[in-house]
Amino acid sequence: MILAAVLAAIIVTMGLALVRAGKGPTVFDRILALNMFGTKTVLLIAVIGFITGRPDFLDLGLVYALINFIGVIAVLRFSKYGDFADPDREKAS
C-alpha cells in the first residue's frame, strides 16, 4: 500500500519534471528537470523492484545514478563554456 502510494507520487513528480523541462524558461530549469528526472528513474526502479519482490535490479538503479551525475556535469560544462574543451588548455593554446 505504502509502496503503491510512493509509486504514484514518483510518477506525478516525473510528470511535473517533464512539464518543467518543456516550459523552461531558463537553461538551468531544464538541466535541473533532467537531473531530477534521472533521480526519479532511480527511485522508480527501486520501488518497482520491491513491489515485484525482485530487488536485484537495484544495481541498475545505481548505474543510472552514476550516468545521471556524469551527464549533468557534462551538460553544465557545456552550458558554461559552450564546449567540452578544458578551459585551462584552451587559454594556453
Place this chain on the structure above:
Amino acid sequence: MTALLLTLLCATAVAVLRMRGLFAAVMLMGIFSFLGAGWMLLLDAPDVALTEAAVGAGISTILALATLALTTRKAKRPVRPSALPLAVVTITGAALLYGTLDMPRFGDPEAPASNYPQPSYVERTDHDIHIPNVVTAVLGSYRGYDTLGETVVIFTAGIAVLVLLRGSRKRRPAADGGEDAA
C-alpha cells in the same frame, strides 16, 4: 504502470517535436531515454535498459550537445506544411501496428523466442558460467565473440565521431555559449 510510462513517453515525444529551442529538445531527449529505459526494465529486459540509459541518456546527450556547439541552437521553422511526410509516417506506423497483431503475446511460453535458443541454456548456465542472469551469460560467454565484435564496431564508431568533432573544432574556434536560446 506500463501504460502510464508509455503516456509519459508519448508526451515527451510530442514535446520534443514541438520544441524549437534545440538545447531544450536535447534535455527532453535525455528524459525520453530515461523513460524508455524504465519501461524496458518493466518488460524484464535489464540489459537493454542499461544500454538505453548509457547510450541514450548519457552518450547521445553529450554528442548532441557537442553538435549544438558546432552548429546552432535554434531550429528553423519548416517552410511549407508537410502533408506527404505525415502520410508516410502514418502509413508506416499503421503497417507496423498491423505487424504486431501476428506477434505472440508478451511472456507466452509457446512463443518461438521462448523456445528457439535451447531452453537447456537456462539449466546449464549456473553450472557452466556461475552467474545467475541467463541473458548476461549468453551475451558474455556463450556468444562472447559476437559481443566482442559488436563492442569493436561501437568503439570504432565512437572514435570516428570524436575525430570528426575535434577536427572541425580546430578549424573553427568555439562559439560563445551560456544563455539558452529557447
